[in-house]
Amino acid sequence: MFRIIQISKPQLKNPILIEGLPGIGNVGKICVDFMIDNLEAKKFLEIYSTYFPSSVFVNENNLVDLPKMEFFYKRLKNQDLILLSGDVQPIEEVGCYELCNKILDIFKKVKGKEIITLGGIGLSKIPPDPKVYCTANNKNIIKKYKTQNLNTKIFGVVGPIIGMTGLLIGLAEQRKIPAITLLAQTFAHPTYIGIKGSREILEILDKKLNLNLDLNSLNKEIKNIEREIKLKTQQFTTFKKKDKKQETSYIG
Template sequence: MEIKLLKKPKNPIIIEGFPGFGLVGTIATEFLIDHLDVELIGKITMDESPAVVAIHEDHVVEPLGIFYNKKYNLVIIHAVTASTGIEWKLSDIIQKLARDLGAKEIISLEGVGSPATKPDAERVFYFSKNVNAKKKLSKIGLNPLKEGIIMGVTGALLLNVEKPALSCIFAETHTDLPDSKAAARVIKVLDQYLGLKVNPDPLLEQAAKFEEKLKGLLKKGEEAKGMADAKKLSYVG
């Protein structure tokens, strides 16, 4: 696994979102890429993944793309591939990227399960060990996540990252299906936290279309992996 960069912005804030509960992180980072002025500056390549790629609307979709917004000095890691089994390696590679760029902060966007007794819950929580981030997120009106189980890349980052500061924004969701409403709540908080002037309303208005797009991309990735696995078995069988 390695990082390939075309340029190296200095001291950015890194925002990452991986497919997780409700696909909140992936939807939120996709929305940021669509609504901020960004350029693709690199990617994360993995020997663990088959040499297959999805094409969407006449463009190659990077499974793990790295995008840059100059105005706000943001590096956005956008993932449309599952991270199961490689969470620790991805955590290490994100930390390496942060060191190489001298990142000021890593922000992780995630969905967290809501109780079955509260199917319409719309809460957003934060978790951070950084005093300044805690104050700022509390001032926005968020409560800290006091109880919960965090898995995947975010879980690995929480266990491993010491520097730079790591802040997590969790939107409550009660579904394994793409949840654009939860992602919109994350965008709203991120907008207040970083002053991005990004309106999440289009995400709500086009939720169905947006969710279908992401489901399609993820399905293509899974189908491609299945085809690659089947081909591999045919060689050894």
């Protein structure tokens, strides 16, 4: 079950959706939260769901927040952005499928053109110079985002791309929406914050989408993002320990 709160109904121009949710190194969430702050994006929609963990987060005001996902928009010159962030991912596979399809329904209604998902590739050691890899649901979008710093030979580098980061681009193909995922190497530890990998992805997006991000402010802004992520990670650790599934090389 979903509860959708529509805060506003912006008229968007050929929007691109960029998704970044909690995962390995929190790479995707760091990127999207930074873009939301740096671009001063405006929230227009929230999703609550019974597919999210049965818990609440205690905020800095000592009050509770239900886990949610949030959609923000930013108007650009030629193409608008939708930025999707959130506190959690669905804890069950059925929920992941249904939420991804719900997001694609929303994206279709605003006549979205393409999707970019962001995540991390978990390594056993901290990578000094993280590499960024990509895969997609068609070759044309890979050509569009190809840069010298983006590796397209990903086969054999990662296992299954688990979670919404992978499933969203797979389901997008069924709706003929071009979609690509950018994955940065990071340390596969639940409390590690993959700042270096996030920066590599942000540099690629900044160049390809002409975002004019102030990447010099990343280290400063990252402290606030890091504090929020660590707080929610600590609160969520007990819940995650209940999951006895085998670890994979990449989790969305």
